[in-house]
């Protein structure tokens with residue numbers, strides 16, 4: 001997909017992140033907790049993935065993906081001094097929607113009390129979902145179609161994980177991150193500088209969940225044999241991830257007319273600490289400029305990037321005026337990067 005500073009500067013408006021929010025479930029599951037249900041241990045998980053613990057949604061209600069999105073959005077609206085009805089659109093990135101129908105963005109619209117009949121779009125591009133949503137929001141704002149777009153990444157992967165498979169259950173967690181994207185004033189420094197999106201279906205079998213769709217509707221036999229869960233070839237994902245993250249990062253930096261040294265913060269998808277470190281090494285971005293919170297939450301798919309970004313702001317690391325790079329990849333295989341001045 002073509003994306004460059006030249007295209008952006010020709011468009012009538014520019015966009016920026018107005019505010020952010022996040023919510024994580026209350027329940028913490030540690031590596032030691034997992035070692036009681038599968039044959040694993042804290043040292044192996046930490047060394048191979050960087051994860052110490054993850055959050056898991058309550059199945060009793062109150063923490064489903066649209067609930068988490070509601071709490072995170074309310075905080076973001078407050079920070080931006082906006083009312084829910086000021087939003088023109090909700091883009092909800094998730095592979096674990098509350099329901100097959102209706103879509104999660106309309107469920108969230110109702111939960112937020114929005115009555116303006118704003119546009120509601122769900123996107124299912126796995127771990128790249130937030131970056132895809134932000135890119136869409138940016139385009140709609142730059143062309144003047146929308147003024148304020150809520151982008152959500154909210155996942156309850158604990159529902160889709162086979163808790164008897166140690167190769168996969170240790171990696172994932174639940175959580176939600178959001179951002180409100182709006183117009184930047186012409187003389188403002190804050191703005192989205194460049195974006196890129198991609199997909200490569202030739203790697204679709206590296207990470208999939210074929211049961212439960214139109215081709216293979218879920219049957220009792222699938223549930224009995226555990227075939228309905230997510231399946232992943234971890235080693236294959238690892239190789240593609242580092243290559244793709246580095247390529248996309250270089251592309252958005254070049255498109256913006258910047259150099260790698262101009263990037264103040266890399267906020268990568270939190271899939272595995274070794275993927276994050278390797279990507280930083282390939283790009284020559286030092287570890288102190290790379291935002292990492294995988295130790296606390298594991299891989300929360302579309303939620304990792306906005307959660308890591310939000311926490312880094314709260315911790316006083318990322319400040320207004322900093323140049324930030326979002327970089328994500330996921331099942332599909334999908335990928336995307338956004339370079340912006342916060």
Ligand SMILES: CC(C)(COP(=O)(O)OP(=O)(O)OC[C@H]1O[C@@H](n2cnc3c(N)ncnc32)[C@H](O)[C@@H]1OP(=O)(O)O)[C@@H](O)C(=O)NCCC(=O)NCCS
Pocket residue numbers: 039040041044045048049127166167170207232233234235237238241271272275299329330331
């Ligand atoms: C899944 C992942 C952590 C596995 O790490 P790895 O270093 O490749 O480990 P391997 O799969 O080669 O397994 C090494 C050994 O550990 C064992 N092992 C696997 N999971 C284990 C666990 N949870 N605890 C203890 N041992 C485990 C394996 O059985 C294997 O044993 P063997 O050598 O006797 O066969 C790693 O490949 C990964 O993170 N991949 C990317 C995941 C990803 O990005 N997913 C998509 C996100 S969008």
